[in-house]
Amino acid sequence: MRDVAERAGVSRMTVSRALNDPESVKEGLRKRVLSAVYELGYVHNHLARSLSSRSSKVIGLVLPSLENSIFAQTVKGVSDLLRPLGYHLMVTECGNEPKDEERVIAAFIAQRVGGLILHGTHHSPVAVRMLQGSGTPVVENGDIPADPIDMVASYSNREAARAMTLHLARLGYQQIAFAALAANPRGATRSLGYDDALAELGRPADPRLKIEVSRGFAGGAEAIAHIAAIMPEADALFCAGDVMAVGALFECDRRGWKVPGRLAIASFDDLELMRHVSPAITSLHLPRYEMGKRSAEMLLSRIEGRELPVPVLDLGFEIVQRAST
Amino acid sequence: MRDVAERAGVSRMTVSRALNDPESVKEGLRKRVLSAVYELGYVHNHLARSLSSRSSKVIGLVLPSLENSIFAQTVKGVSDLLRPLGYHLMVTECGNEPKDEERVIAAFIAQRVGGLILHGTHHSPVAVRMLQGSGTPVVENGDIPADPIDMVASYSNREAARAMTLHLARLGYQQIAFAALAANPRGATRSLGYDDALAELGRPADPRLKIEVSRGFAGGAEAIAHIAAIMPEADALFCAGDVMAVGALFECDRRGWKVPGRLAIASFDDLELMRHVSPAITSLHLPRYEMGKRSAEMLLSRIEGRELPVPVLDLGFEIVQRAST
């Protein structure tokens, strides 16, 4: 920056202003500065800027996995809002272990990001303490937690699972099985929603209807195998994972089971794939894009000092009825 | 840090050492420092650290899109290598426009990341100049470029497309159609490989066999529609996109076309889905995980001052023959 200043024949302060708030520098000088910047190939040092100004234009997004394309919509929502405002998004993957999330959060705080969006809603106490201690604005958006760290923009996993279960019951299915990933916090929450619905319907909670499976397409096949072996009376399967539902459909195909004749299948997330398999799969459509956009909005409001009327935003969900149920 | 130093009754320098190179501080002091750190909930400021030490433990990864799960393997490869060494990975999405990539690269350089991994291999001149001017170590890993910026760890799109086309010819297919995304740089490169193969086989380049489609499942359906309308003699379709191949398969199903009887289908990337549809789709398996891992390795070698024997690494590919051809 010193070089730029010399070349433009101004002080470093003027260069700084020309870069951060061009309006505040007279046209002539500004042009001289900017062309000096260009000629020297100068790249602003945001490290020093953030250190000095105690604020950063970087927003961190912490996702359980990048393998799952459902998060792509959220990423897009966040970056669509951030980009025009000059903020930058950095995404990091953290798995389902709170310990790993803690490490990622620590790294983001150490970089002094301007704000953080967390998909997870189960955090280690140390992570919560770091977050609150550092004063970093935080939005959680993977669920509506009972005890939010700061702000929330999400849908309720429990409500959504309940609604889909009731939907299946309304369609006349009597023995609705529920399959979730083992050791997945959101799967566990969804399972509670399924329980809620059964209780409301006055149906007994049959443990044979609850299935724990591994991830990916294989999980769907496992669920079908479980039903065939343990609970053949089941007439509907509600999969708490998206890819899992497709795996289940493929497995039915292999076994010659008619869907929905022999078994109806419903899924928890509305991947594009759900519309393209045959039969198309009934799904919960979640406001993934909106979640990203609103999360970013809330973060920026807080960063720019506007207080928020509603720090917990429930964005709802939608049941998309298709041929599989 | 000042508070930590006071509480532990040492100088700030000792705190710094206890944090960055614990071995160099005597056990007693180290313990006092670390417990002060814990009690105060102190989080190291990496901004200041990087500014002062002119080096950063953050590695940036620039991907065209997070929507596509093929990149998940690469991300995993990179972070598996980085994590145990105390480096942090930050991923950013940049689309296919060199201008957007330029913005993302500028942001990473402005944050003074320790190194950068780029999936794209077509960069704006400004981006290249910034990269080289800043001295940031760079690995490109989406293709093997003719004129690399710095290091490369990838496979060759052109070679891979050529190999698959030859494979289809060897299986006896006479009229091999090729479908690629419109306006996708890698699609264009793959198209060249297809041309290479046809030339080697002494077959004429029939423009009716080259199809440009839109992204997603819809693109596959478009390709089939094109063949039905313009080039019904085609007996094989090589899709330069992964999801596209599945879309094509579904469309064949809808039309009652036998695969591979009426039309064989091959795809460019070996998504898990390819193994699960029926018939399973013949694919090019690319070293996605390896690409990530080796990219990270090369970056760290450079960062830590080891010179590299081979700054351009060709990791090859593999044809996986399945029922669709």
Next chain:
DNA sequence: TTGTAAGCGTTATCAG
């Protein structure tokens, strides 16, 4: 509108 001085929180360097 532009410039000056001080300081952001760390580490490099050199001394003890």
Next chain:
DNA sequence: CTGATAACGCTTACAA
């Protein structure tokens, strides 16, 4: 092994 001091490259706050 530990400490003092001067950067790192920028911005805040104030002055001109």
